[in-house]
Amino acid sequence: MKLRPIAFFLPQFHPISENDIWWGKGFTEWTNVVKAKPRFRGHYQPHLPGELGFYDLRLSEVRERQAEMARESGIYGFCYYHYWFNGRRILERPFKEVFESGKPEFPFMLCWANENWTRIWDGSEDEILLKQNYSLEDDRNHIQSLIPFFQDIRYIRIHDKPVFIVYKTTLLPNPAQTIAIWREEAAKAGLELYICRIDSFGNEGAEYMKDGFDAAVEFQPFSKTLGEYRENVLTPRFKNNVLERSILKWYHLSGDKKKQDILIKKKFSHIDYNEFVNYLKETYKYPDDYIRFPGVTPSWDNTARRGEMSFIFKNANPEKYKEWLSFHCRNFKPPSGEENLIFINAWNEWAEGNHLEPDMKWGTKYLEATRDAVLNG
Secondary structure, three states, X not given: OOOEEEEEEOOOOOOOHHHHHHHOOOOOHHHHHHHOOOOOOOOOOOOOEOOOOOOOOOOHHHHHHHHHHHXXXXXXXXXXXXXXXXXXXXXXXXXXXXXXXXXXXXXXXXXXXXXOEEEHHHOEEEEEEEOOOOOHHHHHHHHHHHHHHHOOOOEXXXXXXXXXXXXXXXXXXXXXXXXXXXXXXXXXXXXXXXXXEEEEOOEOOHHHHOOOOOEEEEOOOXXXXXXXXXHHHHHXXXXXXXXXXXXXXXHHHHOOHHHHHHHHHHHHHEEEHHHHHHHHHHHOOOOOOOOEEOEEOOOOEOHHHHHHHOOEEEOOOHHHHXXXXXXXXXXXXXXXXXXXXXXXXXXXXXXXXXXXXXXXXXXXXXXHHHHHHHHHO
């Protein structure tokens, strides 16, 4: 059965007044991207854009070209991150203009990024810039504000139900009550919703579905598979490496806790992409007690945001990404004809080093790999 690949889309590539205050005048995602530096020999940084250049998402021509490139590569639609803080929206302009203009004519859906807005990008995640204050009244206001988008003919549906994703459902004080309110308000507009949660960050499994979610979305690379890979492959390897253990002991005896922590973090956060994909293909299991749409990532390297505390997939490349995507195209059996989504993280997460958009190193090869995997499995 043919799948519908959906790519997560970050709307951070245009200046906004809040970012001017928090990060400096004119800040966009590109500000972080161009500052990144290689941290070891062979480290691919910075990730610099190819054909589209350092674009501004306020330009309709850019958005049209992105959709055209995605369509040509077999992507079915974009999943735009949606930022809502008790009626206050952030980074809303690109999607608002897509909605109001009717262009591009390309399917879309929304994912509510419901975390607090913090300074996590410079390592200060405890400093809250915008806080999520959950309430039943806000649940009602929020879903009412989304109904016009759900009614758009381009909105991605399953069984005629608009698909809406919540990024971190464990932050919701009462998910069941929130979902009930959302369904109640949608019904007033003649809509049924297909509500998904992100399956990731250690919060995965059927027990998280009991509040009324229809399905889960696997968010790579931060998946159950990554945890198993660290436990089953990296931990035994680290314990058996005499040199690494002796260096660790030396740092411990010398009281250099910083270097000790860095050594351990490097071991578990600098992962070979090829090895991880091989492990996944050998061990992956689709859940049989709930619906989970599989996910892939073309690469990951958030050095541009996190510096020494970054998580890096070393040696990521289009061919191995194609293997991973092809694996799911061959093996994922959708529970119904329309529950056939697969999620790619991401279309344009440049500061996290995971993007399908062309760059200076690989050109359009990731787009070509996507098309080949989708067409040929």
